[in-house]
Amino acid sequence: MCTMQTGTQMTKLKGKKKRLVRFFYLDEHRSCIRWRPSRKHDKAKITIDSIHEVREGKKSEMFRRYIDNRFDPNCCFSIYYGARVKSLDLVTTNAEAARTWIHGLKYLMAGISDEDCLARRQRTRDQYPFYPWVSINFIFVIEPSLLLKWLQQTFSEADKNGDGTLSIGEVHQLLHKLNVNLPRQKVKEMFQEADTDENQGSLGFEEFCSFYKMISTRRDLYLIMISYSNQKEVMDLQDLARFLETEQKMRGLAREHLVDIVSKFEPCPENLQRLVLGIDGFTNFMRSPAGDIFNPEHNQVNQDMSKPLNNYFIATSHNTYLTGDQLLSQSRVEMYSYVLQDGCRCVEVDCWDGPDGEPIIHHGYTLTSKILFKDVIESINKYAFTKSPFPVILSIENHCTVPQQKKMADYLKEVLQDKLDLSLINTQEFKKLPSPELLKGKVLIKGKKLPATLDPDAEEGDVSDEDTENEDIEEESDEDDQPQVNNLKLSQIICYIFKYSILFFLHLIAIWLYGYLSFCRKRKTMRLSRALSDLVKYTKSVRVHDIETQACTSSWQVSSLNETVMNQILQLKPGELVRFNQRQLLRVYPSNYRVDSSNFNPQPYWNTGCHMVAMNYQTEGRMLELNRAKFASNGNSGYVLRPKCLNKGAFNPTLDDPLPGHKKTQLVLKIISGQQLPKPKDSMFGDRGEIIDPFVEVEIIGLPVDCKKQQTRVIDDNGFNPMWEETLVFNIQMPQIALVRFEVWDHDPIGRDFIGQRTIALRSLLPGYRHVYLEGMAESSIFVHVSLFDNMGKVSTKFMVNSDKEAFFLCLPSSPIRIKHRSQSCPPKHGSSKTPMVNRKIDLQCQKTLESYSSQVGPIPNGVCLSESSSVSSGSTDSLEFVASVAPAKVGKDDGTLQREMKALFEQKMREIRCKSPLFFEDELE
Structure with missing residues (x-):
């Protein structure tokens, strides 16, 4: 080193x-x-x-x-x-x-x-004995080096002159970069308090850590802590247990587990001796994987993997070898190792005749570079099962002559050896496909197969080539085909149009030429080698002629359809498509017009049970993030079990009530606060740009009836610790297939700029107070409270929950909720009429549910609000105040009394522990 x-x-x-x-x-x-x-x-x-x-x-x-x-x-x-x-x-x-x-x-x-x-292990069963489904064996380990590394990197970047210290000027620049908006006098006071060594006027690294602690102390977490500690500034083991059981829904808590939490997270020696958690220890605990919104159980395979292969969604890559667009980009062997280690289980190879008798892989009739077939197979052999043990499907698009097909077969057998599945099967005797569990460690070849009627001694024969991807040339493109230019600058748009108009034109010529040559051929057939055909066992490629008649055919085959054809079927025959997918495997691939390797929305195809929705893994963006979230719910193994309704029985995903009489889910999200939200990546002035005005948008992605968006209000000039404290309510008809997407945006008078996102399968959410860490941003998060309610049929207006004995910590289930309207002290952002608006109007059924909640909805027990006032709009309930039927002795029953008392107590406690955090100005607390 x-x-x-x-x-x-x-x-x-x-x-x-x-x-x-x-x-x-x-x-x-x-x-x-x-x-x-x-x-x-x-x-x-x-x-x-x-x-x-x-x-x-x-x-x-x-x-x-x-x-x-x-x-x-x-x-x-x-x-x-x-x-x-x-x-x-x-x-x-x-x-x-x-x-x-x-x-x-x-x-x-x-x-x-x-x-x-x-x-990840901290989020798995070995680290979580508190949940009823998790083993009791437990040793909790916290790794502080990630935060330390971030602080070191931040300190180093802020030290402009490289003298190993930060001056007051460098601190001001750093605070602007971190989106902290503080008066200079306040910064000066905190700077002087942190500057304790002989080198006055500058902060060393340890002093900088003290300064950072001052500005990062969490008001929201402190209020939660004192609410569960009888207004003490520390939580004892009993307080901690009550919080974990009541809010986090943890079960099976033993004293040794609580002691482990204190010993691992509490930094103060005096508190360690007393076995209590202070604000720093509680913050460490809530910021650790223990407080993450993602269910730790789902970091491992948690679904039944013994069902037939066609009962699963399978992570699939399109034109795996490409690193960029479909016409001019490089083909690389390394892309196969990349996607396989990312959880992909179906990769594509486009095989063509190469020089010296060596088959090659590239995108036909384009200017993409060429790689050797043998190198690709060696890469697949090396990385196929490093991340997931479940079968890899090798989708072969074969354009080679018979001699090179034989060479392909030789390479497959020589390189893959026993990984290549060559089982002797009888398709007539076994009607169902084998399971992923049975096929662990195996590579399946998807491709053409010679007809059974052909002479067994024949070394080659004719097969149809009508189902190749290049055959289907669409006449019109879906709206998803269009480039997303909402947030591009004018110069970027001009360059984008210029570049891809040329690519588009050239690609159209290539498609037309290929189609014309195919049309001129007398027969749409190709010669297939027996050696290559015999490697195809469970996944024979066949053309789709009619989804209604083919729904009763063999399960031992795979069909491929492009997105334009699929969109037509989704509109005309969604129920028949579901039935087709119950019988055999179906692969959906992007339109030929997606020259820029953009991705379509995979969710409509998942809604109808399409098994292999092929994505361009080289193109990051919203669609690939949805794909990642889908397969993360089963340990990123590349296989996700489809809901029962997609595997058996009639189902139409386009209906308003597709599953009458089945369980529905109500998701109640309290968006409380944000932490260290950065400036947008494409900001014109980078870190020197203005401090952001963030807001959060939550979207449900699932069946058409479930797709909804809601957003919080805008917080002016605060990306470091904005406070929203707004409640969003969603009714979800089919939770098994829904995704929840959290997006953070920076409001701007002429639009909005994207900051970050996190997308999670609904079934992977954990209840209680949780941090939602933005993808790819180690320290940036939003703090939320999650409540999930299951109901039969229509969503009930009341939710029965287990009541706690102490009313101070949990109001009775019969406690009504009063909605506090926006006050003049917290106006909407000026000029917000230009803010991109989403439909936040909620259905009447959901509005009725807002009339009565259990106390579990509120982010703070007894309705303690973190902001003085909040906004109200359709579909959003702000500052929920509980009027408890049994109030504690110290608390008055007048509206807002408890809120004022807690704020006064909070100010007093912060003064006692000498917390100079900018969150707690006197003018905010009065």
């Missing part, structure tokens, strides 16, 4: 002939690799957690371009990194330096992976 931090001079390969000598080094926090000189210094780095693989020798595509073999393989290595799996190809001056970097990087990657695995 010392050698890497000192730095090494290496040659960076760029293009076929360009070589750049650069000085590479590991930064002081061991979080990224940097190099110099570089004209783009800020971009001349690769973060360790973005690295997928470090490969020794000359094995990358870039090294293959250097045919002179002048580089010693022992001095060469490649770093694969980023969402597009780019490669950084380096050559050292000696083999020892290469080994140092290769082993050092692998060590650092293992360290990052261990922390990520630790976070």
Whole structure:
């Protein structure tokens, strides 16, 4: 590590002939690799957690371009990194330096992976004895290094002059970057309080940590803590147990488990001795994986995997080999390792005749680069089961001649060996497909198969090629085909149109030419090798002629349809499509017009039970985020069990009540606060831009009847710790298939800018107070309270819950709710008429439910509100005040009395513990 931090001079390969000598080094926090000189210094780095693989020798595509073999393989290595799996190809001056970097990087990657695995393990059953479905065996471990690493990186970036300290000016710049809007006098007071060493006028790292603690103390968590601690500033074990059982719905709590929590999360030695949690310990606990909204059970496989294969949704990739668009981008072998490690279980290979008798893979009739079929199979063999043990389906689009088909078959058998499933099966005897459990560790070949009537001794034969993807040329595109340019600048839009209009035109010519040649052929058939045909067992490719008649055919086949054809079927015959999918596997792939490799919305196809919805994994965005959320609910294993109604019986997803008499769900979300929300990535001035005005939008994605959006009000000039405290209510007809998407936006007078999101399957949500960490942002989150209610048929207006003995902590179920209207002290954002509006009008049935809730809905027991007032709009209930039928002795029954008392108590307690947090100004508390 010392050698890497000192730095090494290496040659960076760029293009076929360009070589750049650069000085590479590991930064002081061991979080990224940097190099110099570089004209783009800020971009001349690769973060360790973005690295997928470090490969020794000359094995990358870039090294293959250097045919002179002048580089010693022992001095060469490649770093694969980023969402597009780019490669950084380096050559050292000696083999020892290469080994140092290769082993050092692998060590650092293992360290990052261990922390990520630790976070995941902390959310799994071994770390959670409190839930009734989780084992009691428990040792809770908290890993503080992630926060420490973030603080070190933040401190380093804020230290502009590199003297190892932060001046008051650098602190002001940092606060602006962190979206903290504080008066300069307040910042000066906190700065002076944190500046305790001899070096007055600047903050060292430890002093900076103290300063950061002052501005980050959580008002919302403090109010929750004192509510459950009889207004004490610490929680004892009994208080903690009551909170976990009442709010977090944890069961089976034993004293040793509570002691473990205190010992792992409480930083104060005095509190550790007394076995109590202070505000810092409680904050650590709630910010840990224990307070995450995602169910830890779902980080592992938690569904029955013994059902037939066609009872599952299967994570599927389209044109897996491509790194970008469908016409000019690079084809890379590394994309297969990338998608397989991302949980994908069905990958695609487009096979064509290559030089020297070697089959190649590329996108036909385009300018994409070519890779060897053999290299792809070797990559699949290496990475197929590193992340998931369940079967991988290799979807072969075959354009090769018979000799090269035989070579493909030889490679499949030689490389995959016993992983290749060659079971002797009788399709007449076994009507059902085998299960993922039975096919663990196996690779299935999806492709054409010779007809059973062909002479068994024949080495090749004719098969139809009418179901190839290029055959279906759509005449009109769905609205999802259009590029999403809502948030693009004018220059970006012009470049986008110019680039893709050329690509679109050229691709149309290629499609037309292929279609014309296909039309001119006398027969739409192709020659298929017996050797390749015999490798196809459970997944024979067949053309769809009529979904109604084919619904009664064999289960041992797979059909592929493009999105335009599927959209027509969804409109005309959704029920018949469900029935078709109950019998056999169906794959849906993107339109040929998606030249930019954009993705369609997968949810409508999941609604009808489509098993393999093929996504362009190289294109990040909303649609791929939905796909990730779908398969994360079963340990990211690549298989998710479909709901029973999609596997058996009649079902029409387009009806208003598709499952009459079945359980529905009401989701009640209290959006409480946000933490460390950054500026938008595409902000014109970057970190120097204005402080954001955030709001949260929650969307349900599922059946058409369930798809709804609601949003909070806008908070002015506060991205560091905004407070919304608004309740959103959703009625969901089919919760088994629904996704919940949390989006954070920055309001702007002329629109809105995207900040971040987190999408989670509804079945993976945990009840109680939870943090929703934005995807790809370690410290950014929103704090919510989750309540889920199951009801038969129509949603009831009352929810019966178990009442607690102490009314101070839980109001009785019969307690009505009073809706507090927006006051003048908390007006809407000026100019908000231009804010993008969504339909927040809720149905009458949902409005009735707002008249009576159990106290479980409220984010603070007894209705303590975190903001002085909140807004009310259709579908949103703000500042719910409970009028308890039995009030505690110390609490008056007048409206708002408890709220005022708690705020006064809060101000007093904060003064006692010398908390100078900017959240608690006197003018806010009066």
